[in-house]
Amino acid sequence: MLKIKNLYKNFGSIKAVEGVSFEVKKGDIYGLLGPNGAGKSTTISIISTLLQPTSGEVLYEGSNIFLDSKPIRRDLGIVPQDIALYPTLTGYENLLFWGNVYGLKGSQLKKRISEISDIVGLNERIKDRVDKYSGGMKRRLNIGAALLHMPKLLIMDEPTVGIDPQSRNHILDTVLELNKQGITIIYTSHYMEEVEYLCNQICIMDEGKVIALGRKSELVELVKEKTQISIRFDKTDVCVLNSLKEIRGVFDANIVDEGITLFGDNGDTLLAEIIAKATEHGRRIESIDVKKPNLEAVFLHLTGKALRD
Structure with missing residues (x-):
């Protein structure tokens, strides 16, 4: 048409x-x-x-x-x-x-x-x-x-x-x-x-x-095997971001809306590692949100930013 x-x-x-x-x-x-x-x-x-x-x-x-x-x-x-x-x-x-x-x-x-x-x-x-x-x-x-x-x-x-x-x-x-x-x-x-x-x-x-x-x-197939995890710390900076990127199984991580959003292939394992990294850097986790793959995740994966940024 x-x-x-x-x-x-x-x-x-x-x-x-x-x-x-x-x-x-x-x-x-x-x-x-x-x-x-x-x-x-x-x-x-x-x-x-x-x-x-x-x-x-x-x-x-x-x-x-x-x-x-x-x-x-x-x-x-x-x-x-x-x-x-x-x-x-x-x-x-x-x-x-x-x-x-x-x-x-x-x-x-x-x-x-x-x-x-x-x-x-x-x-x-x-x-x-x-x-x-x-x-x-x-x-x-x-x-x-x-x-x-x-x-x-x-x-x-x-x-x-x-x-x-x-x-x-x-x-x-x-x-x-x-x-x-x-x-x-x-x-x-x-x-x-x-x-x-x-x-x-x-x-x-x-x-x-x-x-x-x-x-x-x-x-959604583009991020099919990737769990999206959004974390808010009492203090978010590049130091903690780079630390999370080092976790095995993390494909991508970015600072989004004053928090950090990352993608990984095993949600349960990643959560344990995230808590360990937060403790290591003296950060307090204020919230964690785990999402299944969706269009928001596709956009974030492709552009490195949230849809409404």
Whole structure:
């Protein structure tokens, strides 16, 4: 359905996207995972034809979107990270406005607004002004505006930023339901748990580059035999870090969030060694957290930093 081939985008001396390539197939919920500044939003702005790349291609249904943008613009819905609503208008009036932009009229538009209000769970508040909405309600209406023309491809750029847990869960469930209805979705986030929950294909980006892609199970294979252990000491420094790196079975160790996160092949043995090293250096262990391999571990393994750093 969509192929991104060797995409580059420079803003002066800043290299926002460097050689990004991936493929989104029909029916995917395709996750773009990475910290803020990874290049996710720039990549989707290029896919949306809002930005021209410095070089590279984007093919939609086999055609270069920069030679003919009409097919993808006709089929594309975009949920931007920033709220694209008029606060002094009601929810209904906002959907009416965006429906007109998409070329919908009369009874057809009224029917779609009714359907969208139900999908995003705003039936009872659709006639209220948007400036009276909570942050989560605004996010849901933002999604609704992108669905009016029944897109085949939906891009959602961090749609749960800054909202309450209940609204977040509603949005995640809405994404799954839209996908069941046949919409292919590109979902960007820096929340690992969201991508794990939603996406059947995942592309991990950092500093403008793709550092890994595939199914969740394929990515976790990269750290399959590695237990992740996060330790907080009363004092964390390079001295204790280097000491932990000397433990047999430790593959990698880094200072993360004022603690130390390491990967090893035998959790029970490592815990005993960690305690011994802490005692040797006169450090007090404040907490230890042992985790099975997940996408956070994959990211930390590949970049040496936590996802939200």
